[in-house]
Amino acid sequence: MTSEQLKAQAVVGGSRAGRARMPLARKILEESAIQHGVCIRPVSLRRVDLATGAEEIIDIPCGATLSSVCPPCAETKRQLRIDQCRTGWHLEQEPDFTPDPATEEQRLLVELRSQAQKSLDNSDGSEAAEWKETIAELNAELAAAGVRGQLGVERAARRVRSTRRRQDASELPKRPVSARTIGKVYEAASGKKFRPSMFLTLTLDSYGKVTKDGTPVQPAAYDYQRAARDAIHFARLIDRFIQNLRRFVGFDVQYFAAVEPQRRLAPHLHMAIRGTISRAELREVIAATYHQVWWPSTDEPVYVDQLPVWHDGTGAYVDADTGEVLPTWDQALDEIKPDDEPSHVARFGRQFDAQGVLAGTKEANRAIGYLAKYLTKSVDQCHEASTDHQRDHVSQLVEALRYEPCSPTCANWLRYGVQPKNVRPGLTPGACRGKAHKPTHLGYGGRRVLVSRKWSGKTLTDHKTDRKNWVTEVLGVEPQKPAPGRYSFEYVSRDDAKLKPLTVRLMHRIAERIEWRRQLDAARHGPTDQEISATTGRAE
Incomplete structure (x- = not known):
């Protein structure tokens, strides 16, 4: 091969390599949509005007809360939570919950x-x-019609356990709970008055010593079983803490809290509390708070190799060898005697952090940002497992959660010789679809954001409406409020001939977003010099 041929081949190969490194147009479009806050996974709906019969296809945001799914929608939800937290944290007047008169x-x-x-x-x-x-x-x-609650709903009989406190837990004095939800006003020696609130962090107990990266010093001695059970029942432990706190301090404590994992993967709680509570009182409540799990024992499996099988005739699971019907969930609970010990007791650790916070300070903004820091990430994404030790730690916790029952309806109860509540065919131990068993949740199956009912006096929808009203007010336009029942909606199939390609719809939304942003900036700050020059040039 001649030198000229070699040069020609090198040029062709270089051009091919260069083309392979060229960015894809669709990828650039998606990045542009994210930059301008446009949903990249919109849901298409056919909207029919019932008055005129006109129909059109519209896109609505997917509403994802995770940035790994849709960054713009996740960020929108995070900003709404920030608004919600800031609005309710330092209220100076009691929120009004007087019901509207009936129509x-x-x-x-x-x-x-x-x-x-x-x-x-x-x-x-x-x-x-x-x-x-x-x-x-x-x-x-x-x-x-806007009526809350239902009429004539019969409540199932509630199984009651003894309310006698455990001997290994401290006493918790109770006070009459007043209807007050706002914090007290304090006056300094200078005469200045202020109304502080609190930022509280609660953690679970230790399961073994860990290194700085959160991995156990001795993995074989680390109590993964207790860590898994604590994570599963962490949400109930939080509920118990709030109940005890209100009874102890004597007023209707309001809170905005976020749950996230520590580096050791155990869930912990960050909580904004309206008003102040002394550290001594918090220490007493934490020490007296526990959650007892009155479930059948899961210390030793009953079935490992030969699992129970579904029997159509009885509509239940039976022993594969003897054909004996497994006890139902209620029967298994009836076997737990009053003097028996609970299957698990969840508690907080002794360490906690409580800080006083004033409205409008850097500390308040920092705490709000910290509460919302990980809301767009799944639990397992909060701390990336970058080393082999960290990945092994995650794997062992997930394995400990695999056969641990997460709820009364969990399929894992078959492994312990009990039929789950609301039993049905097709259940397999180790394959429960509950959130707690998913590696992305690391055992915690509750809500990531916990907000008390009287926190801000508004729902997330109300906060979203406030943001829209602010925009329309700045632009000087009337908010559109269609008459109830004016439109009907239905999902549009991807194969619908009238549905434009996603890339085209994204380009339309980006263009609309740019124009909307230009109008909003002009309404807030006036036209730019470039726009004035362009307008003057057109007039001349």
Whole structure:
């Protein structure tokens, strides 16, 4: 091969390599959409105007909360949580929860619901089904009319355990709980008045010594079983702490909290509390707080190699060898005697951190940012496992969670000789679909954000509406409020001929976002010099 041929081949090879490194147009479009806050996984709906019959296809944001799914939607949700936290943390007046007066439509629906209930109670079997269907429709209409709660719902019998406190837990004095939710006002020697609040961090107990990267010093001695059980029941432990705190301090404590894992993978709690509570009182409440799990024992498996099988005739799981029906969930709970020990007791660790915070300070902004820091990440993404020791630590915790029951309906109960609650065919121990068993959740199956009902006096929808109203007010336009029932909506299939390609829809949304941002900036700060020059040039 001649030198000229070699040069030509090198040029061709270089151009091919260069083309392989060229960025994809679709990838650039997606990055641009993320930069401008446009949802990259929009949901397409067909909107039909019931008054005119006109229809159009619109895109709505997917509403994802994880940045790994849709960064713009996740960031929007995070900003809403920040607004919610800031709004309720240092309230100076009690939020108003006085119910709105009932409308004529709501009263009429309640009357119809009452008549339907009486007819159902007096009907025989042939008419009962029709009246139940009518009642279901009326309940749906009541909810659509803005009525909270349901009428005539029978509560299942509640299984009650002894409320006697454990001997290894300190006493917790109780005080009458007042309706107050805002913090007290303090006055300094200078006469300046202030109303502080608190930022509290709670952690679980130790399961063994760990290194700086969160991995056990002695993996064989690390108590993975207790770590798994504590993670599963952490949400209930938080509920118990809030209940004890309100009873102890004597007012309706309001909070905004976020759950995230420590580097050792154990969940811990960051909590913004309205008002102040002394560290001594917090220490007493933490020491007296525990959650007892009254479940059948799971220390030793009953079935390992030969699992129970589903029997169609009995509608239950039976022993594969003997054909004996496994005890039901309620039967298994009945076997737990009053003097028996609970299957697990979850507690907080002794260490906690409590800081006083004033409204509008750097400390308050820093704490709010910390509460929202990991909200766009799944639990396992909060601390990346970058070393072999960290990956092994994650694997061992996930393995400990594999056969640990996460709820009364968990399939893992079959491994311990008990039929799960609401039993059905197809259950396999070790394959429960509960969130706690997923590697992305590391045992914690509760909500990541916990907000008390009287925190800000607003829902997330209210906060979202406030943001929209602010934009429309700045732009000087009237917010669009379509009449209830004006439109009908249905999902649009990807194969619909009228649905434009995703890339085209994203480009439209980016262009609209740029124009919207330009109008908003002009309304807030006036037109730029470039826009003035362009307008002057067109006028001339």
